Amino acid sequence: MKHRTFLWFFLPSATAMFLFIALPIFSVVTQSVFAPHEQVIREVENCSVFGCTKATQIDQEATQALREAEPMGRYVGAAIYADRNHLALSEIGALWNRSSGPVDFLGQLLNLPFYGALAFTLTYTLLVTPLAIMLGFLIALAVNAVPRFFRGPMIFVSLLPMIVTPLVGALILFWMVDARGILGAVIQMMAGDPNLSVKASTPLMWTMLIVYGIWSTAPFAFVIYYAGLQTVPQDTLESAMIDGASRWERIRFVVIPHLLPLTTFMALIKIMDNFRVFEPIVSFSASAHAQSLSYFIYSDLGGETRLLSSAAATSVLTILGVVVLLSPVLVRTWRSFGKGAA
Amino acid sequence: MTTRIADRRPATLQILLSGFLILWLIVAAFPFLWTLWGSFKVEGDFFSKADWMNAITGPLTQAQTGSSMTGDGYYGAWVQEEFWRAALNSLIVVVAVVCISLTFGTLGGYALSRSPYRYAFWLLLVALVFRAMPPITLVSGYLLPFFEWNLWGHLPTAIIVLVAINQPFTLWMLTSFFRNIPKELDESAMVDGCSRFQAFRHVIIPVMWPGVITTGLFSFLLAYNDFAVTAMLLSKENQTMIPKIASFLGTTQTAGNVMFAVSSVVSVTAPLFVLVMFFQRQIVSGLTAGAVKG
Structure with missing residues (x-):
């Protein structure tokens, strides 16, 4: 295809992505280094024989003029990144000197909003991704073992947690684990504590969010593995049997290696998706116990005072996080796919 | 068997x-x-x-x-709280997003699949990075310019933003789909004197529908399920269904109105059930196509 034709075909898509993905990234970066203007303070100096005294007053006109002249705000460089709500550099220094040991230090560190959100996001991503992939693999093995006739309806049911709107799916679970809901009642019965409430306990809230994550992610892994299982070479399986491989060994040495490339792909997609975990925290009204990076940005953007600069700084840090998280996979794709395309 | x-x-x-x-x-x-x-x-x-x-x-x-x-819950949500308005907005957003992103995506995906040059690969890699970006980080980039230019709050704004966020995924899917359509098909049409666009129009378009429908389903799900973009970029009267449910939670905890949220949750889920029921095969094949090509 000629460059010129390519350009025309690709133009609409490229324009949309440039205007609404590339430029916003630029805009986020700019916003994060500018803070809203403070009021202009004018210093008036009164000098007399005995020396000079200084008085200050707010210059309304100048403030207005300044805000119009520089709508972006004033340039503050990395100050927003370093403040308490983000990287909190000075607070960390103080904590390090004050804390009694590494455990205490970590505990205190997680009380800082940005590090708390980062910790939850990473915990969520790193727990949900492998657990959901494993659960999906088990479901795929189980569905593969039932007669063909039942598989259609089973796939239908299994797809539901994934297809349903995240906000809605999380709400449905949240209502069930409510202290007055069915699962909440079961949890209270098992714990033997009639006043136990998921809403009030941080560990329970984290657990519920992770359970929701696994519930909604496992179907994706299931579908991929199920399709993968249909293409496992039967000849290899049977010759492994003849060689005396047990059931487990056949799964371990034939099925799993066959499914491994799929797993890489799936882990990539799911790490991306889980890292942006957001809706369940809204649904569970969990912000008092668990915040994710996305939720942190959302709560800065919403409300009466839109803290655009703060949200922008968190966004930049989140984007950096995504890049770091993806870098091994990106490098790998680049190596393998780049050779093929060249 | x-x-x-x-x-x-x-x-x-x-x-x-x-x-x-x-x-x-x-x-x-x-x-x-x-x-x-x-x-x-x-x-x-x-x-x-x-x-x-x-x-x-x-x-x-x-x-x-x-x-x-x-x-009562349904009456309260749909009539009293005017959930039908949100449903209508959702319908407009979803239909527009699916149509526009498929149009852009088929053109772009076709071009990417037929280009022998290295930049096609780079574009796909950039799209992958864009795909990984949490939408809310982009939203924080939109707000200030959209306020300045009075674009905030309108349905078309949300639509075009969702189209753009949807593009990376659509491009990946359609590119891998178009790669499966033999090159010889459109090349022979061009030998017969068609221009590239005519070849696309008369040879590729008639055979591309299975892939387009599958991709369309996922575009539909993205637009329908979105919360981050629609909640932040739409004004109250233009709200779609998902932010509307979230607003039920915030404001109407009292007087049994939580049932409004419950009934609207059921209303939102029902179309998805129907969708999976009719398009189960396409959804499964779409998910796996990405994995095999990935």
């Missing part, structure tokens, strides 16, 4: 697998059935302090409305 030797399993393993499978099916389906049933009760039954069985039998619903099932 005969059972293959490798498929035979000892009885205990078979029972174990079946038991696990039944457990999973309950875990996957029960929450939906529970909420569907509960949406026809009053709040005192759906959230029952006394006994969770009340949500099934509904004694309070009986006492308050005279029958064990009530449509």
